[in-house]
Amino acid sequence: MSLPATRSPELKTNPSHMKFEKLRGTFGYSLTILSVFIILLAVISIYIFVFSKGLSTFFVDKLHLWDFLSGTEWNPTRSEEAGGPVFGVFAFIYGSFVVTFLAAAIAAPIGIGSAIFMTEIAPKWGRKLLQPVVELLVGIPSVVYGFTGLTLLVPFIREHIGGLGFSLLAGVIVLSIMILPTITSISVDTLLTVSPEIKAGSYALGATRWQTIWRLIMRASAPGFVTAVIFGMARAFGEALAVQMVIGNSKRMPTSLLDPGSTITSVITMNMGNTVPGTLENNVLWSLALILLLMSTVFIFAVRLIGQRGRLMS
Template sequence: MEAREKALTQTSKKARLEKRGKIITFICISIMVIAAASILFFVISKGLATFFVNHVSFVDFITGTDWNPSKTDAAGNPLVGALPMIIGSFGVTLLAACIAAPLAIGAAIFMVEISPKFGKKILQPVMELLVGIPSVVYGFIGLSVIVPFIREHISGSGFGIAAATAVLTVMILPTVTSLTVDAIHSVPRHYREASLALGATRWQTIWKVILRSARPGILTAVVFGMARAFGEALAVQMVIGNSVVIPTSLFEPASTLTSILTMGMGNTVMGTLENNVLWSLAMVLLAMSLFFIIMIRFIGRRRKVK
């Protein structure tokens, strides 16, 4: 009887602990959901105020090329064209991804397939160190090294999309490399063994078998790196020049959504047109971040289905 009562007591204690655990996790998840929903509601409500309160045309906002919210054109419409910043953001992001992706894939292949011991002992700690460096340090290095190099050896003032692309490439390279390493590691070992048993060389196995099998994970890594590059603010602001014009050259000053946001948000009054259009830029940035997240989930779902 005593043993049975003791077992029942232990069972009831476990049940109470499990119930408490469920309650705690539910509270944590609820806080996260409420915080995310509040941020979305706040940014969207503030961003839409430009179009519903200040009566700015959404088409003019997206396609306009003049940015000076404190002034108006001949028809009395405010100059709030965001097209130069949108083009600058996409240009910097795509160029950085195109440069970082091949380098990251090559580094991941070397770390996993060619020299795993050296990669694990030397390269992996280096990648982790690069991930932990603050963005302001990258921006300061770009301002001190890359901008003068472009100004002295290529053309222009040194500020522009080229300098921002170089900084962002270095910033997203360790992230893309780490995720690509995980994707290659996830390829089953018997794929490699079967390919080598059929007479394929190591490079043929890497190119035809491993990379193809890890392609969804590699694409996810690249998209994740693009999402980080698209939302980067401080480092880009320090080297891009912050000129609100449609860039005609990689070596001319330009601007991005994040650089204009960081420059203007502290110099406007809440509720004014100047403040509302900045929230509209933040809403566009948020929409693009959600788009990247949807792409990552779509690629991951395709990988699970296969």
């Protein structure tokens, strides 16, 4: 078996065609490079812009960082006799974290539970029925969530639980429904990566379906579930409109779930139209935006880190 000395005629290619193919390759390559460059440019500019605006509160206006973060009094219009405007945002940071964590605490078990139902318990009709429902929930605009919450939830809380209705609780419930599809769909994707061979291995040892789900599939999917919940929390932390519509937008520190409150995002959306760029009040909003940016950076890094550790396991 020796190769023929000359190439067979079919293998000869037209030189002008080759030139065209080469040119097309170069063009495609440049196009992808350009796309990446645009994305990088956008991300870097956003970071630079938000940082420079957000930090000017402290470097230009000389607001004390600690007073800003830990202060619980927010009064941009306090008179000079009373000591001038104060910008303490602790109540908003607190509000953001409380609604985010509680929303995740409600949505995580429901989301993971329904994901298990869709993939393991009733993979046929369960997914056929629930997948579109979940996709629908993702697609509903946040203003619709907020409006529904305002119309149904707020009066319900006022009449049956107490308080004004506008409350952290209302924000928590609206957010938990909003992040439910995120958690569910990422959990479904995670569960689908557990190979059928592994499941068959468990059944072949005499495990029941429940044992296989609980002891094997859940454990194998744990890193993916954490990722799902973090993505949900990132969405909850960044959601502005729907929260703002139901949370009451009080600038005071809430003492119970039934108190009205504010989140970082709701303060920004409530106030951005009423401030003049370059003023301290406007810069303070940018500082809040900076906190949001840093938090979403933390969320992304957490997801990456867990993803890496998950890969080491599988």
